[in-house]
Amino acid sequence: MAALQTPWYDRTVEALQLNGKGERTQQAYARAVRLLIEFHGKEPDQISEDELKAYFLHRKNVTGWAPNTLRISYCGIKFFYQHVVKRDWHTLNILKAQSERRLPCVLTRQEIDRIFKKVTTFHNFAFLSTIYSCGLRLQEGLFLQIADIDARRKLIHVHRGKGAKDRYVPLPDATVKLLRRYWVTHRNPKLIFPALGRGHKLGPSSKTPMAIDSVQGAFRSAKFKAGISKRRVSVHTLRHSYATHLLEAGVNIRTIQRYLGHSQLETTMVYLHLTRKGQEDAYQIINGVMKGFGHGLH
Numbered sequence: 001m002a003a004l005q006t007p008w009y010d011r012t013v014e015a016l017q018l019n020g021k022g023e024r025t026q027q028a029y030a031r032a033v034r035l036l037i038e039f040h041g042k043e044p045d046q047i048s049e050d051e052l053k054a055y056f057l058h059r060k061n062v063t064g065w066a067p068n069t070l071r072i073s074y075c076g077i078k079f080f081y082q083h084v085v086k087r088d089w090h091t092l093n094i095l096k097a098q099s100e101r102r103l104p105c106v107l108t109r110q111e112i113d114r115i116f117k118k119v120t121t122f123h124n125f126a127f128l129s130t131i132y133s134c135g136l137r138l139q140e141g142l143f144l145q146i147a148d149i150d151a152r153r154k155l156i157h158v159h160r161g162k163g164a165k166d167r168y169v170p171l172p173d174a175t176v177k178l179l180r181r182y183w184v185t186h187r188n189p190k191l192i193f194p195a196l197g198r199g200h201k202l203g204p205s206s207k208t209p210m211a212i213d214s215v216q217g218a219f220r221s222a223k224f225k226a227g228i229s230k231r232r233v234s235v236h237t238l239r240h241s242y243a244t245h246l247l248e249a250g251v252n253i254r255t256i257q258r259y260l261g262h263s264q265l266e267t268t269m270v271y272l273h274l275t276r277k278g279q280e281d282a283y284q285i286i287n288g289v290m291k292g293f294g295h296g297l298h
Contacts, residue, residue, distance in 0.1 A: 008044060008084070015083045024139070032076030044080070049089045052077070056095070071097035104240040105232045106274050112241060118222035126182035127193050127215060131235060133175045135242035135259055138216075138235050142209040144192045146183070151176050158261065167261045244274045 012033065016026045033044065039055055040047050059065045059073065074095040081087040107115070112132060119125040131141045140158050148157045154176070155168045179192060186203030188194040194206035219235045239260070246256050257268040 029076030032073045067097045106244045107241045114226040118225040124218040132238040
């Protein structure tokens with residue numbers, strides 16, 4: 001948000017906080033406004049409605065932003081101009097991004113095992129294993145604290161997940177053992193995945209978690225070495241795979257919704273499209289129903 005002058009920044013943050021927006025939403029909206037200001041090179045209150053239209057058309061037709069990226073930009077800039085700059089523009093009321101209905105990619109257990117075997121450092125292996133086995137978002141895993149682990153009840157307390165919602169997720173026995181083994185390597189009094197620093201000497205005293213870029217880079221490298229050629233495979237794919245594997249194992253979809261922290265069941269229902277279990281059962285049933293069909297004429 002460096003491109004926003006301090007008064008604009010302060011007023012924007014205040015409005016977002018009063019509106020109950022979470023920290024990640026604040027960051028996304030701030031970035032949307034910063035990109036607009038950088039594009040036109042002028043103060044936001046000096047940008048005209050026609051210039052705003054030109055910006056969005058450029059992002060859609062020239063830059064080629066995806067619908068989800070456009071949606072975030074629309075929401076951030078609309079909020080800014082309606083609640084901070086106080087503009088009553090018609091353009092702000094007609095902004096709408098095309099709905100994007102792409103199914104997420106998922107990995108099989110065998111593919112995940114192949115990737116994890118190619119992870120070369122213990123801290124990345126421990127982190128990625130925790131993300132998968134507990135169905136966590138990347139940021140949720142990075143900011144896990146020792147106090148969040150309830151080993152006796154076998155639960156992780158996820159604080160302020162997406163939408164600022166808390167939830168509990170099951171903690172597998174194997175993950176408890178792995179986290180204990182990993183903690184012994186750094187003994188940080190608060191963080192489970194602290195930034196280790198050069199030579200891994202900062203672990204015990206670090207106040208910040210591991211860098212997100214290093215984790216993502218480690219995953220990409222391991223995926224490449226494992227020969228995984230599926231498209232759109234990232235750290236977040238582990239969460240999609242977790243949900244799909246639970247569904248295939250017979251876990252109720254409402255329970256999966258709670259573990260993932262989804263507000264709407266519809267969001268979780270996408271995993272029904274990714275599992276073969278129900279499809280295989282349906283194929284057997286259809287085969288039985290249609291047995292002998294088509295043999296009436298010779």
